[in-house]
Amino acid sequence: xxxxxxxxxxxxxxxxxxxxxxxxxxxxxxxxxxxxxxxxxxxxxxxxxxxxxxxxxxxxxxxxxxxxxxxxxxxxxxxxxxxxxxxxxxxxxxxxxxxxxxxxxxxxxxxxxxxxxxxxxxxxxxxxxxxxxxxxxxx
Amino acid sequence: xxxxxxxxxxxxxxxxxxxxxxxxxxxxxxxxxxxxxxxxxxxxxxxxxxxxxxxxxxxxxxxxxxxxxxxxxxxxxxxxxxxxxxxxxxxxxxxxxxxxxxxxxxxxxxxxxxxxxxxxxxxxxxxxxxxxxxxxxxxxxxxxxxxxxxxxxxxxxxxxxxxxxxxxxxxxxxxxxxxxxxxxxxxxxxxxxxxxxxxxxxxxxxxxxxxxxxxxxxxxxxxxxxxxxxxxxxxxxxxxxxxxxxxxxxxxxxxxxxxxxxxxxxxxxxxxxxxxxxxxxxxxxxxxxxxxxxxxxxxxxxxxxxxxxxxxxxxxxxxxxxxxxxxxxxxxxxxxxxxxxxxxxxxxxxxxxxxxxxxxxxxxxxxxxxxxxxxxxxxxxxxxxxxxxxxxxxxxxxxxxxxxxxxxxxxxxxxxxxxxxxxxxxxxxxxxxxxxxxxxxxxxxxxxxxxxxxxxxxxxxxxxxxxxxxxxxxxxxxxxxxxxxxxxxxxxxxxxxxxxxxxxxxxxxxxxxxxxxxxxxxxxxxxxxxxxxxxxxxxxxxxxxxxxxxxxxxxxxxxxxxxxxxxxxxxxxxxxxxxxxxxxxxxxxxxxxxxxxxxxxxxxxxxxxxxxxxxxxxxxxxxxxxxxxxxxxxxxxxxxxxxxxxxxxxxxxxxxxxxxxxxxxxxxxxxxxxxxxxxxxxxxxxxxxxxxxxxxxxxxxxxxxxxxxxxxxxxxxxxxxxxxxxxxxxxxxxxxxxxxxxxxxxxxxxxxxxxxxxxxxxxxxxxxxxxxxxxxxxxxxxxxx
Numbered sequence: 001x002x003x004x005x006x007x008x009x010x011x012x013x014x015x016x017x018x019x020x021x022x023x024x025x026x027x028x029x030x031x032x033x034x035x036x037x038x039x040x041x042x043x044x045x046x047x048x049x050x051x052x053x054x055x056x057x058x059x060x061x062x063x064x065x066x067x068x069x070x071x072x073x074x075x076x077x078x079x080x081x082x083x084x085x086x087x088x089x090x091x092x093x094x095x096x097x098x099x100x101x102x103x104x105x106x107x108x109x110x111x112x113x114x115x116x117x118x119x120x121x122x123x124x125x126x127x128x129x130x131x132x133x134x135x136x137x138x139x
Numbered sequence: 140x141x142x143x144x145x146x147x148x149x150x151x152x153x154x155x156x157x158x159x160x161x162x163x164x165x166x167x168x169x170x171x172x173x174x175x176x177x178x179x180x181x182x183x184x185x186x187x188x189x190x191x192x193x194x195x196x197x198x199x200x201x202x203x204x205x206x207x208x209x210x211x212x213x214x215x216x217x218x219x220x221x222x223x224x225x226x227x228x229x230x231x232x233x234x235x236x237x238x239x240x241x242x243x244x245x246x247x248x249x250x251x252x253x254x255x256x257x258x259x260x261x262x263x264x265x266x267x268x269x270x271x272x273x274x275x276x277x278x279x280x281x282x283x284x285x286x287x288x289x290x291x292x293x294x295x296x297x298x299x300x301x302x303x304x305x306x307x308x309x310x311x312x313x314x315x316x317x318x319x320x321x322x323x324x325x326x327x328x329x330x331x332x333x334x335x336x337x338x339x340x341x342x343x344x345x346x347x348x349x350x351x352x353x354x355x356x357x358x359x360x361x362x363x364x365x366x367x368x369x370x371x372x373x374x375x376x377x378x379x380x381x382x383x384x385x386x387x388x389x390x391x392x393x394x395x396x397x398x399x400x401x402x403x404x405x406x407x408x409x410x411x412x413x414x415x416x417x418x419x420x421x422x423x424x425x426x427x428x429x430x431x432x433x434x435x436x437x438x439x440x441x442x443x444x445x446x447x448x449x450x451x452x453x454x455x456x457x458x459x460x461x462x463x464x465x466x467x468x469x470x471x472x473x474x475x476x477x478x479x480x481x482x483x484x485x486x487x488x489x490x491x492x493x494x495x496x497x498x499x500x501x502x503x504x505x506x507x508x509x510x511x512x513x514x515x516x517x518x519x520x521x522x523x524x525x526x527x528x529x530x531x532x533x534x535x536x537x538x539x540x541x542x543x544x545x546x547x548x549x550x551x552x553x554x555x556x557x558x559x560x561x562x563x564x565x566x567x568x569x570x571x572x573x574x575x576x577x578x579x580x581x582x583x584x585x586x587x588x589x590x591x592x593x594x595x596x597x598x599x600x601x602x603x604x605x606x607x608x609x610x611x612x613x614x615x616x617x618x619x620x621x622x623x624x625x626x627x628x629x630x631x632x633x634x635x636x637x638x639x640x641x642x643x644x645x646x647x648x649x650x651x652x653x654x655x656x657x658x659x660x661x662x663x664x665x666x667x668x669x670x671x672x673x674x675x676x677x678x679x680x681x682x683x684x685x686x687x688x689x690x691x692x693x694x695x696x697x698x699x700x701x702x703x704x705x706x707x708x709x710x711x712x713x714x715x716x717x718x719x720x721x722x723x724x725x726x727x728x729x730x731x732x733x734x735x736x737x738x739x740x741x742x743x744x745x746x747x748x749x750x751x752x753x754x755x756x757x758x759x760x761x762x763x764x765x766x767x768x769x770x771x772x773x774x775x776x777x778x779x780x781x782x783x784x785x786x787x788x789x790x791x792x793x794x795x796x797x798x799x800x801x802x803x804x805x806x807x808x809x810x811x812x813x814x815x816x817x818x819x820x821x822x823x824x825x826x827x828x829x830x831x832x833x834x835x836x837x838x839x840x841x842x843x844x845x846x847x848x849x850x851x852x853x854x855x856x857x858x859x860x861x862x863x864x865x866x867x868x869x870x871x872x873x874x875x876x877x878x879x880x881x882x883x884x885x886x887x888x889x890x891x892x893x894x895x896x897x898x899x900x901x902x903x904x905x906x907x908x909x910x911x912x913x914x915x916x917x918x919x920x921x922x923x924x
Contacts, residue, residue, distance in 0.1 A: 010607060012616040033580045035565070036588065036609045059609040062585070089577075 016064025023061045026099035033089040040083035040093045049076045074100045146175040146200040150182035150207035159241035161252040192224045202266040206234040229272040232262040238804030250812030257781045264776025268769045272705035279365035280459035289317020291671030292464035294686035300348035307350045314418035323497040326546040327575035340419040363743045364666030375451035377425030382444035385421040389436035397429035403491045406501035459697045460666045465633040467672040470626040479594040484510035485601045486621045515619040517557035520544045521591045524623040533626040538676040540624035545579040552582040559585045627676040706747035711761035722751040727855035748853035749824030778837030785813045787840040788833045793818035795846035802891035810898035821853045822860035827867045835919035840905035842882045875915045
C-alpha cells in the first residue's frame with residue numbers, strides 16, 4: 001500500500017454533492033452513514049495491493065471526491081464481500097466499488113485492454129483476474 | 140486494676156477455634172483475672188447468646204468480653220442483644236481469635252493459644268478503662284434549602300414537596316427554569332423542552348410546600364448540618380409579587396432597554412420585563428441596572444404593584460439540609476481569539492444557536508446571522524472549542540456538546556441547511572444516543588474528524604480550515620455560520636457559594652463528591668447535596684435522576700433524628716491547651732473552631748478520625764471510646780504478660796485493612812503467631828508515644844497497616860497517617876529502637892493474599908534483629924510506664 005502522497009487541500013465544492021449522490025444512486029448504499037471505524041479495511045484481503053484503503057474510498061465518496069475513480073483500489077477489490085459482512089452501518093462497500101468501476105467503464109476507458117493481451121497471457125492469467133479488470137458484479 | 144465485674148466468653152466455634160487454640164487453658168488462666176470465664180461451643184447460637192444476657196443480668200456484670208470470630212460478623216447481633224438488657228455499647232469488647240488467630244496459625248497450637256490469651260488480656264485491660272458512652276440524638280429542622288431552580292432544583296423541590304417536606308427554592312434570576320427552558324428541543328427524543336418543563340414550573344408555583352424565592356441570592360450560611368441558618372438577599376425587583384397581575388402594561392410604556400438574557404443577549408428587552416411569557420412567577424421585574432427611574436411604569440400599573448425605590452430585603456431561613464443545584468455557564472471564549480467569537484458576526488455559541496432555533500427566539504426561528512440578518516445556508520459546528528485542552532480552556536469533556544450539536548444539526552437539516560461537524564471524538568454514550576447519531580447521519584450532516592484551530596473571515600462568510608484525519612488531507616471551505624461548543628463550567632457565583640457552604644470543589648472546579656462512585660451526589664459535608672451540572676457536566680436525563688436521588692438523600696437525612704456517635708475528639712486537658720490552633724488547621728472536616736483561645740470541637744462535624752489528637756503539641760486532646768488510657772491499656776494487655784518469644788504489634792485500620800486481614804484468615808493463609816492486631820479508625824490516631832509504649836511493654840516490632848489513600852472511611856486522615864509514621868520511624872531511633880522494627884503498608888481489600896508475605900517478611904526482619912535489647916526496653920519502660 002502506498003502512503004498518501006501529499007497533504008494538499010481537499011476540494012470541497014457544492015458540486016461534489018453530485019458525485020456523492022451519483023454513487024449513492026448507482027450503488028444503492030447509504031455511504032453517508034459511514035463513521036470511519038475501519039472495519040472494512042481490517043477485513044479486506046487485498047489491502048497490500050491498494051493505494052487507498054477501502055474505508056478511505058468510502059470517505060472520498062462521502063465527500064464527493066471523484067479522485068476515487070483514479071484509484072487502483074477499485075480494480076484490486078475482489079468483491080469478496082468481507083467488507084459488507086463487517087460493516088457496522090450496513091454499507092456494502094463492494095457495491096460502492098462496483099459503482100465506481102461502472103462510472104469508469106462507462107467512459108469507455110479500459111484499464112486493461114483485452115485486445116492488447118497476448119494469447120500466452122490470456123492462457124496463463126486466471127480468468128477471475130481478467131474479469132476483475134472489467135467488472136465484478138453482474139446484473 | 141479496677142474491681143470491675145468482667146465476664147469473658149471464649150467460643151470454640153465448633154472446633155474452628157478450639158482445634159487450634161486450647162480454650163480450656165485460656166479459661167483456666169483467666170479465672171483469677173476476671174469475675175467469670177466460660178467456654179461456649181457456638182457463641183453465636185441463640186442459647187449461647189441468651190446465656191450471655193442471662194449471666195449478665197444474674198451476675199451483674201459490668202463488662203463483657205467475647206473472644207470469637209471477627210466483630211464484622213456478629214458484633215451487631217451481640218450488641219443488640221446486650222443493649223436490650225441494658226449494657227452500654229462501650230462495655231462490649233470483642234476479640235478476634237478465629238480469622239486472626241486459629242485459622243491463620245493452624246500449625247502452631249502453642250503460639251495460637253498464647254496469642255489468643257494475649258489478645259483477650261488486652262481486651263480485659265481495655266475493658267477496665269472503658270466508660271459508658273451514649274450516642275446523642277439531635278433534632279433536625281425538617282426543611283430544605285434548594286439553591287438554583289433549573290430542571291435539577293425544580294425536580295428535587297417537587298419530589299420533596301410531594302413527600303410533604305417544606306422546601307425553600309432560591310433562584311437568582313427573575314424566573315425559574317434554568318437553561319432547559321432556553322432550549323427549543325431536547326435530545327435524543329427531540330421533544331419540546333418548554334412543553335415538558337413548563338408544567339413542572341407551574342407545579343412549583345402552586346405547591347404549598349414550596350417557598351419560591353426568585354431574584355434572590357444566598358448570602359450567608361451558618362449553623363450545622365440538620366440546623367442551618369441561611370441568609371437570603373431578595374434583590375430589589377421594583378415589583379410586588381403579591382400585587383402584580385402580569386398584565387404587561389408597564390412593559391409597554393418602559394422607554395429603557397437592555398440585553399435580553401433569555402435570548403443570550405442576541406436582542407433587547409425592556410428595563411421592566413418578564414424573561415419569557417411562561418415565566419414562573421408570572422410577574423414583571425425591574426432591571427435596575429438599565430432602569431432610568433422615569434416612573435412611567437409606576438403610573439401605568441393598574442395594580443399599584445410597582446415601587447421603583449424598592450431597596451430589596453434580607454430574609455433568614457432555618458433549614459436542615461441544603462441542595463446545591465446552581466448549574467453552569469459556558470466558558471468565556473474571549474480568551475480564545477482563534478475561534479473568532481465576538482470578532483465575527485458569523486460565529487455564535489451553542490446556547491445562542493439554541494435561541495436562534497427557537498420559534499420565539501430573537502430571529503423568530505429564522506436561521507440567520509443574528510447581527511446581519513443574512514440568511515444561513517451552511518452551518519459548521521466546532522466541537523471541543525476549548526474543552527479537552529490542558530493548555531488553554533478546560534481539560535474536561537463537557538459531555539453534552541456532541542449530542543446537542545447532533546440535535547441542532549438535525550433541526551438544521553430538517554430545514555435543508557448544510558451542516559458540517561468537526562469533532563475529535565463523537566461521544567454518544569447515553570441510552571438512545573448512538574441511534575441519535577445515526578439519525579443525524581441519515582439526515583445528511585457531514586462529519587470531519589479533526590479539530591478546527593482557527594476561523595478567519597471570508598467576505599460575509601468565514602473560512603473553516605481543519606484536517607480531515609480520515610484522508611490525511613486539509614479541508615478548507617467557507618461557511619455562513621459557525622457554532623462553537625465551549626466548555627461547560629461552573630459559575631463564579633457557585634464557587635463562592637461553595638465556600639459559604641464549606642464544600643470543596645475539585646480541580647475541574649465542579650463540586651467534589653463525597654465518593655465519586657458510591658456517594659456521587661453528596662458533598663463532603665453532611666446534609667449538603669449537589670445535583671445536576673454543578674457536580675459535573677451532564678444531560679437533562681442524568682440531572683433529573685440525580686435530583687430524584689437528592690430528594691431521597693434529604694428525606695433520609697431529615698426523616699429521623701440525627702444520631703451522633705460517641706467517637707468524637709474532645710479537649711481533655713483544657714488547662715494544657717495553649718491555643719496554638721494546630722488542631723484547627725489539621726482537622727479534615729473543619730470541625731474545630733476557636734472560642735476564647737480554646738478549641739471547640741463540633742460533635743456533629745467531627746468524624747472521629749483522630750487526626751487532631753497527635754497533632755496537639757501539649758497532648759491536650761483525646762478521643763471518646765478510644766482514649767489514650769484505653770489504647771495504652773490495650774497495648775500493654777496484649778504484650779506485657781505474654782510468654783511468646785517474639786511479639787509484633789500490628790495497628791490495623793479497621794474498615795479496609797482489617798477486612799483484608801480477615802479475608803486472609805478466611806482463606807486459611809498462615810502467618811507467624813507473633814502478629815497481634817489492634818484495630819484503629821485511622822492510623823493517624825497514633826502518637827509516637829504509642830509506638831514506644833508498645834516497645835516498652837514487650838513489642839519487638841510494630842506494624843502499621845493502613846487503608847489505601849482514597850478508599851478509607853476517613854478521607855484525608857489515611858493520607859496523613861503515612862506522613863506521620865514516616866517521621867516516627869526515624870524519631871524512634873533517638874530512643875535506640877532500630878527503624879527496621881517499624882513497618883508501614885497500605886492494604887487494599889483484594890490484596891489480602893499479599894498479607895501473608897507482608898507478615899512473614901516483617902516477622903523475619905524482626906526475628907533477624909532478635910528481641911528488643913533489654914536495656915533499651917528498660918529505659919523506655921521508665922519513660923512510658
